[in-house]
Amino acid sequence: MPMNPTCRSRRFPHLGGLGLVFGVLILMMLPLGSMADEIDAALIDLSDRSFEVKQAAVDVIAAGGDPRAGTLLEALLGGNLYARESDRRPVLVAPSPGGYRLTDALDGSDLGEVERGAVKKITINNRMRNQLRTAIAALTLASPDPEIRLKAAQQMLGDANPIVVEAIRDQLGREDDQRVRDYLDLSLALASLRDEAPAARLAAVNALSGSLYPAARNALTKLLSDEPDPEVRAAAERSLAAIEQKLKLNAAAETLFFGLSLGSVLVLAAIGLAITFGVMGVINMAHGELIMIGAYTTYLVQQAMPGFLDYSLFVAIPAAFVVAGLLGVLIERSVIRFLYGRPLETLLATFGISLILQQLVRTTISAQNVAVQNPSWMSGALQINPALALTYNRLYILIFALMVFVALLLILKRTALGLQVRAVAQNRAMARSMGVRSARVDALTFGLGAGVAGVAGVALSQLTNVGPNMGQAYIIDSFMVVVFGGVGNLWGTLVAGLTLGVANKLMEPWAGAVLAKILVLVFIILFIQKRPRGLFPQRGRAADG
Amino acid sequence: MGVASVMRGDRGGQAMLAVLLVVAVVVPILNLMVPESSPWHVSTYTVTLLGKYLTYALLAVAVDLVWGYLGILSLGHAAFFGLGGYAMGMYLMRQIGDRGVYGHPVLPDFMVFLNWSELPWFWQGFDLFWFAALMAILVPGTLAFIFGYLAFRSRVTGVYLSIMTQALTYALMLAFFRNEMGFGGNNGLTDFKDILGFDLKSDATRIGLFLASAGALALGYLACRWIVTSRLGRVAVAIRDAEARTRFIGYRVDRVKLAIFTFSAMLAGVAGALYVPQVGIINPGEFSPLNSIELVIWVAIGGRATLYGAVIGAILVNYGKTYFTGAFPEAWLFALGALFVIVTLFLPKGIAGLVGMIRTWRRSRSPAESAAEAAP
Amino acid sequence: MLRRDPIKSVLLGTGLVLGLTAGSMAQSADDTIKVGVLHSLSGTMAISETTLKDTVLMLVDEQNKKGGLLGKNLEAVVVDPASDWPLFAEKARELLTQDKVAVVFGCWTSVSRKSVLPVFEELNGLLFYPVQYEGEESSKNVFYTGAAPNQQAIPAVDYLKNELGVERWVLAGTDYVYPRTTNKILEAYLKQNGVAEEDIMINYTPFGHSDWQSIVSDIKRFGSEGKKTAVVSTINGDANVPFYKELGNQGVSAEDIPVIAFSVGEEELSGIDTKPLVGHLAAWNYFMSVDDPANSSFIETWHGFTKNDKRVTNDPMEAHKIGFDLWVQAVEKAGTTDPDAVQAAIIGLETKNLTGGTAKMLPNHHITKPVLIGEIQEDGQFAVVWSTEEEVPGDAWSDFLEGSKDLTADWTPPVMCGNFNTVTKTCLGAQAQ
Known part of the structure; x- marks a missing residue:
């Protein structure tokens, strides 16, 4: 019997993370007013049954440049965004005696109290989560809060898109938080590995020596497979050896x-x-x-x-x-x-x-x-360095x-x-x-x-x-x-x-x-x-x- | 030394053997001769069940020999039982021949679908019954000998020894669970077809296995009686009661222990070998430490250091399990658990001791009567 | 000394033994049709199997409300094989010979099915087996209403490959026959699709494994080498909770390394704190969250029957429901509960799935099933993210295993064989004799 010839998938074509960021940055330069209708439509689309439609909606919302879009996307990612059954408008909910108290997700206005059945949670899937994280990172890299910038920089680490690299270079110019700078520097070094000039590659290779980020190791391994310049090769091998050495110690610990x-x-x-x-x-x-x-x-x-x-x-x-x-x-x-x-x-x-x-x-x-839950302080890990984490x-x-x-x-x-x-x-x-x-x-x-x-x-x-x-x-x-x-x-x-x-x-x-x-x-x-x-x-x- | 001499003074044992003899005669007749419609008919299901109980009883006797008379609480006798079972299982597996689902002439099914290309070396020879039968005794015996040699020589005793036997069976269980071992992993060995050319599904074969189990139990019982009534047995009891003193007197305590422990393991192996064709499957679950604990409990319930008590305990607990798992599936563990507690608290000598307790109680109630009884 | 006649005591003992055996014989009444339920109610498997026992009891109850079957009431006979594999065989024999049940619904693990298989074949009983399994089997007496590997594992891998762009694979499983076989099939399938040897990592752990630190750390390392990595998990029941907890704590999120599980359903999730699992996947043929009128009414009946509206439903429950419906139909069609007649009548019968579409009993005693892939949500339910457009027929013998690629099963005349070699045109094994 043939193994499953009939199963065809319902495909969800999707803009990849790169395309999304690209779109965000281009659209940010366009005048905003004309997009209001589109965003309104997108907000309704968020509660669509199809993940494909939802993803397109997220793209539009992220591209809209509305300052509150970040909050809305965060709420969606955190599973806190609901849709009102009557008009499918996305809302935030808080439990209240009569059911739920609703807040408009975009403008924060109070929408009164409803019964529990009147709202439905907006579900997301794996792909959307990734999409949302990248979108939020793009929206928040210039945030005034250094913690938020840090998260954004981490999320964008290793992204090779030239526009992203440009944005990172911009941010680096005015960034004053050292931790964020480290990530941005690393991102730039990773990007420079693909530079035309051997000297730039060499500098990047040396900068990555001993870095414990998996992205650094992977980029160096990849570089070694097709690097023409012998000097850069030798440096890359040294850098990689230094990384391996450190990784071994960490693995032992x-x-x-x-x-x-x-x-x-x-x-x-x-x-x-x-x-x-x-x-x-x-x-x-x-x-x-x-x-x-x-x-x-x-x-x-x-x-x-x-x-x-x-x-x-x-x-x-x-x-x-x-x-x-x-x-x-x-x-x-x-x-x-x-x-x-x-x-x-x-x-x-x-x-x-x-x-x-x-x-x-x-x-x-x-x-x-039975389900015994973990308090929040029991979850997660104490990150000693990028290669060593002790779970709490x-x-x-x-x-x-x-x-x-x-x-x-x-x-x-x-x-x-x-x-x-x-x-x-x-x-x-x-x-x-x-x-x-x-x-x-x-x-x-x-x-x-x-x-x-x-x-x-x-x-x-x-x-x-x-x-x-x-x-x-x-x-x-x-x-x-x-x-x-x-x-x-x-x-x-x-x-x-x-x-x-x-x-x-x-x-x-x-x-x-x-x-x-x-x-x-x-x-x-x-x-x-x-x-x-x-x-x-x-x-x-x-x-x- | 005849049967009569080893059974002298063992009234419980005499009765037990007599019952065994009667059952061994009556059950086959009621199964094969009496038509199914008759209320006197004993179904094949019952025959197989009784056969299984008898192999458990033999196992319990083996445990009682080392625990009751030698003072070694083995929490690992299920390991010897399991090894004997696996030896027989391997023979039965080889007997399937090309009747497996893949029709491979030599390899058992589980090897075919895990892409084994040839029979591993340790499976060689198991197509011969005598070889498998020998292995069912020798493998547990050898393991017990090596383990005992190390443990008794370095004087590991008491709870330490008990926990070590538990570690032994636990390690074996984990090892047999591994599919790389070549014993069928978690599924174990199953789907047996015939034994010595007889179809395992036929009533006559089942009766044959039932009779073999009864015979093995009788012989095993007599052998254990022979040991405990011999000089060796008396030294064993001395070791149980005062090990250091026995050693100082000049007995080679470790050798006595080793001999009896090894013999007991072989007996457990025989029980395992008879168990497998009757239940139709052997898998690593048999090595589970809990199984070993359970069988110690059979002995305790029947009455330690009586041998026949072990037989009673094994049959009674297992019958209870069969009955209660069917009749009160939700609550049977309460009953079983309570039984263990009650027996340990109120019947320290088990059911075999119950007779003595009743006797004492009656005597204390009417001293005149008991005096009259004692007179002749 | 008590003066006890030795003959009397022998008679007493013999009488006791025979009395015990007689006591175990249940009287069978003729005015009911008995339905055997062979699920562990104690021991390690009780966690999963007690729910299935309740399911069968509910189905029997519902059928009786509809007026029974062939004018008789159905009567469920429940026994407890206590997660003890030899005991499964013994209890199966008890159900068939002592209680004289017309059909048995039961078993969960492969080993329990293997243990009872010879008993059902010898006594010509009927067993409906409701759990996804490794395939490589088709017995005249067993109906497999759970998924075969081609109805769960292969579509799941296709989804990961095509939709998520996965290039590296961790095949992690508990060390027993279902994961072993499934992983063998998947390995062969992946290699056929051009996945290199070094992009596949296979790992086996014992039952109830609870310390996943090293393995999760290995998976993390394996997944950090630049290619999109996914874990295909055939980890059994109990070991899943610590596995997912460790994944969550070591910071492996579903976006980085998604885990697709074949043994984690709603029932298992109800015993887990699902927060760290959100976004991980499972492949089944049924999800409680699927919006379908048949499903809603099934859930409602279930809540009513258990008097607990928090109880979840899951895939093996649906399999029992389908199996039960098909059996009832077959008995009605045959006009008798005689096993041979039911076997002949049931092939080709259809019933509605709870998630839409139809389940059809195929000649190889497997059924057609839709394949659904769901993502775990915070409330312990799954959101369906992908499904096959039509039902996939269950395949007893895998095309990706050396020993079985030429085998098929067909229980209709003239073949009447569970392992028929299509090259040599012979029926293999015991059935050949």
Whole structure:
């Protein structure tokens, strides 16, 4: 059977980004008045069903030179532009008691209140987004706000159109912000690579040496393929080598960050277990589900405070600690306390609890995953340089993992509870005879471990799925980390988690994700043969338990 | 040493074997001789289901041998089971011959459509039943031997050992998931046609496999009884209860452990090999660490260190699973989870211990009666 | 010691075993037609499959409101194979032999379908399989109402190539048979279209992969070499959320490197914060957002049935709806639920798609489908940006794979073969005997 001969596309012919800018700049020189009608028509066209028509409309609006066109296009790009059903006029909306309060998108006049059904959002597609960004950049390169100029300069980087280059040269003449100048300089250097004169090319090549922008590297690679002048060639090769050298260093730094970040996730997932399993000796198979409960708490907190997404995590962290901690106390009081001294049987009972918790979530909330949102400060990346960016969510979670670790360490080493916990863990009978209320300590310790698992769930909800099965993804890794580090030693858990994370990421590029993980497991198995009690073995009597 | 001597004193085991014998005689008759319309007819579905339970029971016995009598909580026995299953699966795959969907004379379907040009070396020989059968025992045995040799020599014990066995099965699962390994990746091996020339779809073959499973369970059970009643078994129990002391007395603890662990792995391999033709598929999911945990739970529910308890536990839990997944698809995990919790809390010796508990309870209620009972 | 007669205890034990087996036999009533539902309600696949179970229950309910079928009421029999592949085979056998269902709607993953396939062939049952899959299969007993690769993957790549000018390709998938096969087909297809080896990057990750840092960074590097790059994603369910999050955070936007997914639908998006995904693409045969009266009424019924007007609809749900309609028609045409009669009757039958056009059951047990490409919107819905003008017939055997380019499937006489070699004019494999 022939493979799909009948599928013909509905094509959307489209002015490319270059053509658009070209058009904008030419049209800007024309008298404006005659275009008002055209713009009015274009505004209506924005809510057309066809993306083709919409794109043409955007071109017209951008070319109109209306000072508010930029705002309108921004609103369109941001998905904030609606069309009034009655006359299809584009409007901005704000929620109001009766429905929406409308503002005219172009002149900003108040258009009164309407019901929700009276306006419809104007959708855009991938191509339009690109078109809009370029159009906005062209409109805003001369903006008085340096931040806006910076964005525009970034968007126009590497654009080879002579008119654009001319505009950039113009702007460079009056630009006083250094960051914007850098981008404009780079753009000009890239343009000069295509200059007729070898001397101009040579200067450009030298200017690009060591630049980490992908555009610079690509332009140099391209230049090398057809450069006639030997001197420019040699310079280009040197420049490129300098770039490659820098990129390698950056890639190494990036891998290290990836490894530490993966490690911090492992540490977070495992650290609660380091208490319930490591300190108390309970083989807590429900640990993963306690993480899940923490993640679901985050979800519920976000549902409960819809307008305050950016602060939701600060509420979720204590909430998850309390919810998972109380659940932990409940589990300890109702089941585990009957099983002390029979560690392997705690495995069976907690496995049963984990099944119940999973199904509980499935029936009370949903079998589907739930959407936990990222606050704005968790999105995006910290740009160190053009080739190295550290994503904020990973960075914060790395820091958070260390904070949790330090807090736990302080609790165990510096508080009365910590002292009692360690006493009970080392010698229950002795501790009791010294007046420690071991039952209370057990409950609190287990609650602490469970609470920390819940807090880990808050962090993990920012990285991955939140669903009934999420706990199972972490339980095995968590046990590996605790055992590798040495049962009963928090430092061991920290070092083990970070080591395994970095080892995994170092191997991943050449072995692939799966094989890297297998190799890490084999490594742990062999390592335990060498050091049967992990990296930091516990010494003394308790070690025989 | 006869059957009678190894079974002496094992009343639960005697009853279990007797039930097994009766079922093995009655079920084939009810399946093959009784017409389908009769209420006494046992459907082929049931026969296959019982066959599957029996292989699980054998696996549970293998786990109980190392956990109950040697004190090693293996969270990786599913790995040995899976390896035995894969060996049998490879044989069954080769038996398909040119009846695969692409009609290739040698290569299994999944290799054809992933553009393999020839059979990889480790698939050679699996067209012969005896070779595959040998591998189903030797591969798990060898793996257990190497793993045990390293672990027991360096005295990895307790939870460390448990977690390491878990790492082992987890690593195997990830490895078998990889399509490059040449074991069919996530899909595993399936669409089997026949075994030793007998059509796998025929009732008679299914009965045959059912009987083979019953036989393997009986033999495996007797072998384990023989071990636990032998001198080796008594040393094993000593190791379980006081490892250091046994070592100081002069026993080679690591060798005893290694021997029993390896034997147990081989038994698990046999169970796997019998399991695959009855369920019709083997895939990496069998290596899942959760499976290993589950089978430890069968043993715990049946009653640890009784052997026959493992059989009861395996059959009961799996029957419960079959029944509840059909009858209460939405709620069966609650029931299963609650069962695990309740058994650990209230029946620390499992169902096998229940008899003893009832006996004690009755005795405490009417001391006179129990005294009278004790008299003869 | 208790004086227990050993014979008595043996009898007791035997009775217990037999009692257990008898207990599992359900009584079949003659006044209803049973419809089996074989979808995981627990385990990893429950996320996707519970919705399909509800869909079949709704369809059965609707049909009964219309007066049932052949004068009888339909009765759904739901079982839970618990995302456990051998259990799928066991449950399929239970449905067919114990519950004696007339038809089964079920399975999601390829492995579950492969697991039950021999059971359906042995017992001559009927299975409607609603999910897009890798092709390379056509069984007499299975009807594939989801997309074959030529109804999803190839049009998607055409769109990227022609409309977005993509020149470099990242084929990223979860390591199992559907992505493997799809990527093989796409690789061959791209090379035929003049794409160089070094412009294709193939990457496989395990199920539920959650740490995408290195891979996204590789994709970014691969895409920064001057040519327009796109990612064709066959990443399975759960791994998608962290993948898209990582893309968003590392600053890879849909304008730079668009991702087109074959396994991400409305249901999956409902569990994701969609803000960073806006503009990424998906290729399906159905989108909830398509404005069509049939679709609106389907959504309305669904909301009514689930008593939740936030529940989304998705592509496999439509596939079940189409499969169910076709089956009902075939039973009415044949006047019986007998599998052979239904198999013969169903070929050539047509029903309306929810997005317009018709779905027709082809002789190879696949159906005709329109191909739609949608962009993810902030509200978790898709805006259709491209579609085929007419329906594409499903192709069981890919023309781009070495082993299958000469094969076709035709379940009408005189061929009656699922893997017929058009060169040697023979039916291959087991059916040859």
